[in-house]
Amino acid sequence: MRQTTYDTDTDLHDRAVLVSLVTPEVKRGSADPEHSLQELVNLAETAGVEVLTTMTQNKEARDTKWFIGKGKVEELKALTEELGATTAIFDQELSGAQVRNLEEALDLKIIDRTQLILDIFAQRAKTREGIIQVELAQLSYLLPRLSGHGKNLSRLGGGIGTRGPGETKLETDRRHIRDRISDLKSVLDEVVRHRTLHRERRRKSGVQQVALVGYTNAGKSTLLRELTSADVYVENQLFATLDPTSRNLELPSGKEVILTDTVGFIQNLPHDLVAAFRATLEEVCEADLVLHVVDSSSPMRDEQMAVVDKILGDLGASDKPQLTIYNKIDLFNADGSDLMPANGQDTLVISAFNAGDLLRLRETIQNKLSGDTRTFVLPAERGDLIALAYRTGEVTHQEIDGDSLLLTVELNKQDYEVHGYKLEAYIKQQ
Ligand SMILES: Nc1nc2c(ncn2[C@@H]2O[C@H](COP(=O)(O)OP(=O)(O)OP(=O)(O)O)[C@@H](O)[C@H]2O)c(=O)[nH]1
Ligand SMILES: [Mg+2]
Missing domain, CATH: 3.40.50.300 (P-loop containing nucleotide triphosphate hydrolases)
Known part of the structure; x- marks a missing residue:
């Protein structure tokens, strides 16, 4: 399901050449460029794109205007014409100007890694929250890339923005996108509030x-x-x-x-x-x-x-x-x-x-979750400490001993570390 008109239209008919630019900066990064390109192939296929071939350029630095070198643009043009490609997908993020320049020079749809991931997310989002989050990400990506009157503007489709009196289309588009972003953010805040309440209820339920x-x-x-x-x-x-x-x-x-x-x-x-x-x-x-x-x-x-x-x-x-x-x-x-x-x-x-492995997994989860079991000797009048003990884990045994209350608690490690340490002085000595 497509929920907006802002996505990149990577549909089943896209036939793409994938391009990676390897600069010393990319090499210094944590991701191996070859692995990254292989992953881009997987991403493209996930988005329903037919991947025709890949192309890599090693270069000292990215070209401001073309991203890859001008000569490489020519090479890419010849290749995409020969293969009948409709799209070029770049493994690194492009600027708005680079997208426009490449679009014009190659007469192809130009997409970068970020857009491709956003497009997959747009295809996958099913819940209201997911849909809002994806649209928000798409608009935030788009906003700084809106400039000039290139083809890029047509990407906006008819979904938003009508020309206001005395304003350029671009300004109107920008304003509408900003408005939409702030609307989406407030809807999301509401969703987050619900989620937090729900989570707190779950937490209180122990x-x-x-x-x-x-x-x-x-x-x-x-x-x-x-x-x-x-x-x-x-x-x-x-x-x-x-x-x-x-x-x-x-x-x-x-x-x-x-x-x-x-x-x-x-x-x-x-x-x-x-x-x-x-x-x-x-x-x-x-x-x-x-x-x-x-x-x-x-x-x-x-x-x-x-x-x-x-x-x-x-x-x-x-x-x-x-x-x-x-x-x-x-x-x-x-x-x-x-x-x-x-x-x-x-x-x-x-x-x-493997059923045996799954059982081991459940046992390990159990062990990691259950902290040690401790018995505390608490003065009966210290309601605060008794309440704390109940909050810090599961009370498995309770016994009155004169003026004291003996509580055996299966400790929740995390809660114990955060505030349960106050009980330390009351641990029953064996
Ligand atoms: N052979 C094998 N395949 C597995 C195993 N666990 C998962 N898979 C397969 O790996 C693929 C991905 O599994 P998912 O459970 O969808 O992976 P995921 O982590 O939820 O992936 P995303 O939702 O995309 O983040 C599926 O084809 C699974 O059948 C395993 O232990 N052995
Ligand atoms: Mg999954």
Whole structure:
């Protein structure tokens, strides 16, 4: 479903040549340019584009006017004419002027990595929140790129903007986009408020929350489905999931927790998109435990893990208790140069389709969530401490002993670290 007229129209009929410019700056970056280009191929195919071929240029610096060198533009023109391409997709972000210049010189639709990702998100967004977030990201991307009277303006379609008296079309378009951005932001604020209320209710109910995060296509939704029999969309394509889905997960002890699936991450995730999806991603910050799902079979495994760690850091979720799940171990190539990860306290090697592995996973989640059990001897008149003990975990036993109350509590590690430490002085000595 397309929800706006601002998307880039990458439909089934797009036949594209993919272009990457490798500068020393790109090489210094965290992503390997070849891997990145391969990922661009996957992204393009996910968006329904037929990829004809790829082209790479090594150059000292990007060209201000053309992005790639002028000679390379000629080469690209000959190639796209020969292959009958309709589109050129660039692996790096282009400026508005570069898009216009290339469009005119090549007579092709010009798209960059960010637009391609935004387009996939636009195709995938199903819920009201997801749709708003994608539109917000698209408009934020578009706004600074609106300049001059090039073809770019026609991208706006008829969705917004009518010419006001005495104003140029461009100014009107800009103003309408700004208005729309501020409208979307206030709608989103409302959604966020609801979400926060909902989350607080869940928190008060004392049910612990576990969030699945990871690189796109790592197997997060598969795990949600296998662990909870949830009817969720699983697909061997990038960004199958956009909206967080939560389900009850029963642990081996019989206790239930909430397991939430989230949008996948990718390298060079457009900044506007992260900003727009912040509301959704902040769900991760509320989790009692973060499950970082990794595709062990990917040749880009370490890069992908670094991307996920970086985004978790940006979200302020680095300090959360974390379990790294090396998934798809059935596809792991033992002869590969990558080291086989080992099971440890904070890591688990599994296949999402192996029942034994899933049981181990549920046991490990249980262990990570349940802190130690402690018995506190609290003076009966200290209602504040008794209330605190109840808030810091699950009280499994209660007994009166003279003027004291003995409470045995299965501690929630995180709550205990935050405020439960006040109870430390009252731990019953064995
Ligand atoms: N062989 C194998 N395939 C798996 C395993 N886990 C998941 N997959 C496959 O990997 C693909 C992606 O799975 P998803 O669960 O959609 O991945 P995701 O992390 O939710 O991806 P996004 O929603 O795009 O971020 C699907 O084709 C799954 O069937 C596994 O342990 N082994
Ligand atoms: Mg998914």
